[in-house]
Amino acid sequence: MTTLSxxxxxxxxxxxxxxxxxxxxxxxRRNLIQTVRVxxxxxxxxxxxxxxxxxxxxxxxxAIPIPGDTASDAYRQYLMPGIFGxxxxxxxxxxxxxxxxxxxxxLIDRFRALPMAPPAVLIxxxxxxxxxxxxxxxxxxxxxxxxxWRIDNGLLNAIYAYALLLLFAYTVxxxxxxxxxxxxxxxxxxxxxxxxxxxxxxxxxxFVPLSSLPGFLQVIAAWNPISALVxxxxxxxxNPTGAGGDYWPLQxxxxxxxxxxxxxIALFSTLAVRRYRRTxxx
Amino acid sequence: MxxxxxxxxxxxxxxxxxxKALDGIDLTVNRGQVVGLLGPNGAGKTTTxxxxxxxxxxxxGYATVAGFDVVKNPDDVRRAIGLTGQYxxxxxxxxxxxxxxxxxxxxxxxxKYVKERSAELLEWFDLTAAADRPAKTYSGGMRRRLDLxxxxxxQPSILFxxxxxxxxxxxxxxxxxxxxxxxxxxxxxxxxxTQYLEEADQLAEDIVVIDHGKVIAHGTSxxxxxxxxxxxxxxxxxxxxxxxxxxxxxxxxxxxxxxxxELRVSAPVxxxxxxxxxxxxxxxGQGVAxxxxxxxxxxxxxxxxxxxxxxxxxxxxxxEAKGRRRRGRGGEEA
Numbered sequence: 001m002t003t004l005s006x007x008x009x010x011x012x013x014x015x016x017x018x019x020x021x022x023x024x025x026x027x028x029r030r031n032l033i034q035t036v037r038v039x040x041x042x043x044x045x046x047x048x049x050x051x052x053x054x055x056x057x058x059x060x061x062x063a064i065p066i067p068g069d070t071a072s073d074a075y076r077q078y079l080m081p082g083i084f085g086x087x088x089x090x091x092x093x094x095x096x097x098x099x100x101x102x103x104x105x106x107l108i109d110r111f112r113a114l115p116m117a118p119p120a121v122l123i124x125x126x127x128x129x130x131x132x133x134x135x136x137x138x139x140x141x142x143x144x145x146x147x148x149w150r151i152d153n154g155l156l157n158a159i160y161a162y163a164l165l166l167l168f169a170y171t172v173x174x175x176x177x178x179x180x181x182x183x184x185x186x187x188x189x190x191x192x193x194x195x196x197x198x199x200x201x202x203x204x205x206x207f208v209p210l211s212s213l214p215g216f217l218q219v220i221a222a223w224n225p226i227s228a229l230v231x232x233x234x235x236x237x238x239n240p241t242g243a244g245g246d247y248w249p250l251q252x253x254x255x256x257x258x259x260x261x262x263x264x265i266a267l268f269s270t271l272a273v274r275r276y277r278r279t280x281x282x
Numbered sequence: 283m284x285x286x287x288x289x290x291x292x293x294x295x296x297x298x299x300x301x302k303a304l305d306g307i308d309l310t311v312n313r314g315q316v317v318g319l320l321g322p323n324g325a326g327k328t329t330t331x332x333x334x335x336x337x338x339x340x341x342x343g344y345a346t347v348a349g350f351d352v353v354k355n356p357d358d359v360r361r362a363i364g365l366t367g368q369y370x371x372x373x374x375x376x377x378x379x380x381x382x383x384x385x386x387x388x389x390x391x392x393x394k395y396v397k398e399r400s401a402e403l404l405e406w407f408d409l410t411a412a413a414d415r416p417a418k419t420y421s422g423g424m425r426r427r428l429d430l431x432x433x434x435x436x437q438p439s440i441l442f443x444x445x446x447x448x449x450x451x452x453x454x455x456x457x458x459x460x461x462x463x464x465x466x467x468x469x470x471x472x473x474x475x476t477q478y479l480e481e482a483d484q485l486a487e488d489i490v491v492i493d494h495g496k497v498i499a500h501g502t503s504x505x506x507x508x509x510x511x512x513x514x515x516x517x518x519x520x521x522x523x524x525x526x527x528x529x530x531x532x533x534x535x536x537x538x539x540x541x542x543x544e545l546r547v548s549a550p551v552x553x554x555x556x557x558x559x560x561x562x563x564x565x566x567g568q569g570v571a572x573x574x575x576x577x578x579x580x581x582x583x584x585x586x587x588x589x590x591x592x593x594x595x596x597x598x599x600x601x602e603a604k605g606r607r608r609r610g611r612g613g614e615e616a
Contacts (some may be wrong), residue, residue, distance in 0.1 A: 023387075033380065064344045109367050109371060116390075
């Protein structure tokens with residue numbers, strides 16, 4: 001065994017975007033390498049939304065009338081933005097599980113003992129989970145095309161819609177990250193990471209028109225940011241909207257989506273970073 | 283004791299709700315020294331290391347590492363230390379080289395330096411052949427070596443090793459001991475926690491024994507052994523009926539009372555190896571047939587037993603530990 005001889009450590013120049021972003025990107029790169037190394041995980045995260053498309057389009061599709069659109073494929077046009085919204089919301093679960101696993105394996109301890117920016121591990125996690133959704137949205141869009149869904153309002157509007165979906169994915173990833181930091185083990189994270197997403201995505205206009213919900217649920221669904229997101233996408237893609245009703249968020253779906261995303265990121269990144277600073281593996 | 287200690291802690295207290303994990307730990311590690319923090323599971327070893335490596339804040343007391351206050355200047359502390367925890371905390375989907383690169387980047391070191399340093403560490407830890415394979419495919423010993431390599435990327439002057447060999451097979455453990463000895467030879471300060479008495483004995487110049495969050499003894503391995511008395515004569519008899527007579531024989535040459543455990547009788551002695559001759563004569567005089575007779579230096583196991591009243595490793599079922607009275611038996615944990 002020889003002695004080490006490289007010489008004293010040489011520091012890196014501070015990048016113009018600062019250390020927090022630098023460290024966040026380093027961690028995001030690591031999380032994305034994981035995605036490439038475990039393609040099975042990505043594959044199965046795609047299977048679920050694709051199955052949802054097929055189930056809803058062929059099983060429930062005929063039973064759900066869309067107000068204001070009587071065309072025979074109206075539900076499929078209506079459904080796809082809902083599936084997009086639901087799918088990106090599930091990005092939160094991978095943040096929850098990912099952080100719980102990092103804690104369980106002692107990696108969070110190691111990161112916390114490094115002179116790196118405290119939010120970086122969380123930024124890297126949420127960023128990677130949002131970036132992964134680009135591929136997911138691509139596969140889903142292709143599936144949608146195969147069952148008859150169409151983008152009908154110009155390319156720019158469609159890009160805007162995809163951008164809103166990714167912003168929303170990044171937002172829920174922060175909520176998922178915050179939950180992940182409270183998980184005692186990855187097994188619990190697997191359940192807890194998903195359990196809130198079902199009511200959140202189903203209590204919305206994602207799969208059924210708002211008007212089909214009973215009064216008080218309608219109010220909740222109207223203010224649910226997913227409803228605004230899905231409605232904004234329907235408008236931008238030129239799909240049937242199913243009529244919004246007299247609710248402010250649904251009269252300004254783009255504004256409400258962006259506002260709620262900004263507020264939720266501000267809230268949950270603050271909570272998550274505070275928690276991260278105190279967390280240790282057990 | 284110098285004032286520029288690498289690690290210095292005074293009156294560290296840590297409470298988790300009602301539970302007092304640390305109850306006033308004082309600790310000093312001088313530069314270039316290896317100190318072993320020895321204690322059973324739950325004694326407070328890991329909590330101490332976590333406070334010193336800025337992962338936990340103490341409820342009371344204060345500590346400096348590399349001259350920096352762990353609570354007030356955590357980032358300065360983090361730049362000076364390397365930490366290897368109880369798990370091999372590496373990313374198992376990244377290759378060995380990618381892991382080292384990631385940690386180098388997070389230490390904000392230049393890419394060129396990180397590249398050279400990683401290659402050197404991989405070579406040094408005998409991981410070059412596996413460097414471009416995901417860490418998932420590594421054996422337990424290889425992961426630990428990668429883990430240790432990761433904490434050395436920035437060449438820390440102080441290294442915290444929290445039970446570095448727990449769960450390793452004896453061969454990997456010996457290999458890791460060699461690596462740690464090399465690091466120490468090159469001037470690194472090491473604070474090592476372990477529940478293996480043999481490991482503390484082998485690696486540490488100075489041993490701090492803790493139990494229930496308190497320091498209960500402190501000194502070199504030799505000093506600790508002296509603290510509980512000198513050599514012991516140990517006899518194993520053939521006939522269970524004769525243990526009483528063997529004990530009587532040993533009492534006549536011993537400096538203290540004899541202890542009986544099944545077929546084994548032992549007693550503290552002074553006067554070196556000539557007492558063995560006296561012991562044989564006394565046993566012969568009592569007509570005791572002996573299958574084994576030896577003069578033994580006390581082990582750290584004995585130290586631990588006499589300091590805490592219980593054995594160092596608590597995983598043993600209570601009934602078994604009681605039935606066997608582990609006093610006077612060393613080297614079991616290998």
